[in-house]
Structures are given as C-alpha cells and as structure tokens.
Amino acid sequence: SNPNNTVDTALLKICELLEANITYYNWVGFYFKNGDKNELKLGPYVGEPTDHTIIPFGKGICGQVAVSNENFVVPDVAAQDNYIACSITVKAEIVIPIFVNGENMGQIDIDSNTADPFTTEDERFLEFVCEKVSGML
Numbered sequence: 317s318n319p320n321n322t323v324d325t326a327l328l329k330i331c332e333l334l335e336a337n338i339t340y341y342n343w344v345g346f347y348f349k350n351g352d353k354n355e356l357k358l359g360p361y362v363g364e365p366t367d368h369t370i371i372p373f374g375k376g377i378c379g380q381v382a383v384s385n386e387n388f389v390v391p392d393v394a395a396q397d398n399y400i401a402c403s404i405t406v407k408a409e410i411v412i413p414i415f416v417n418g419e420n421m422g423q424i425d426i427d428s429n430t431a432d433p434f435t436t437e438d439e440r441f442l443e444f445v446c447e448k449v450s451g452m453l
C-alpha cells in the first residue's frame with residue numbers, strides 16, 4: 317500500500333510486524349468503513365495485492381464482520397459459502413472488528429496459508445491490537 321499519513325504509516329508497521337513475526341499470518345491488512353457508505357475500503361496491508369479494495373457490507377468474511385460486530389474465525393475457507401477468495405494459497409482467515417466509541421469502524425483481516433491455525437489466543441491478541449488501533453484513529 318501507499319501510506320499517506322501518520323496513522324497509515326503506523327498501521328502498515330503493525331501489518332509488517334505481525335506478518336514477519338507470526339509464521340502463519342501470511343496476509344495482514346486493515347479494512348475501514350468507507351465514509352458513510354455501506355462498504356469497506358482496504359487500508360494498509362502486507363502480502364499479495366488484492367482486487368478486493370472495496371467490499372460491500374455483508375459480502376465475504378470481512379463484509380459479514382462489518383454487520384455482525386463479532387470476531388470471525390474461519391478454520392477452512394473452502395467450507396464457507398459467503399467468502400471472497402483473494403488468493404488460492406489461502407486456507408484460513410481471521411477477522412477482528414475495530415470499535416471506536418462502540419461503533420464498528422473497521423477490522424484487521426489476516427489470511428493464513430496454514431489450515432486451521434487460529435486459536436483463542438490469536439483472538440485475544442488481535443483484540444488487543446485492535447484496541448490499540450482504535451486509540452490511534
């Protein structure tokens with residue numbers, strides 16, 4: 317991505333640190349609510365470029381989290397019918413929402429090339445990361 321402000325630079329750094337330090341985090345990125353539209357817009361990320369820079373609310377794992385306000389852990393993406401494939405190498409995905417003053421403003425999205433890698437420890441850790449990100453927004 318092409319960060320153009322301080323927050324995006326920090327978010328990109330978070331993506332880089334997570335991807336570099338956790339072997340089964342292979343694509344790490346942020347999506348945010350796009351203004352007042354019912355869609356997500358891709359923010360900073362590391363990993364393979366994706367065509368899915370805009371995701372309507374409700375579509376795919378990310379779009380579902382935009383409306384559910386809940387973590388979504390997908391151990392096997394092939395078993396999901398409402399899933400947007402970005403890369404054929406991806407086997408699992410985790411999406412954790414980011415709340416600002418109680419409002420769901422975006423999410424961290426992580427793809428793994430390993431099957432069923434995500435534990436409750438990943439959820440607690442990524443919730444912590446998302447709380448820190450919330451404080452930066």
Ligand code: SME
Nearest residue numbers: 366376377378399400402
């Ligand atoms: N797989 C996601 C789309 C985003 S890519 O993983 C980067 C989804 O189903 O929402």
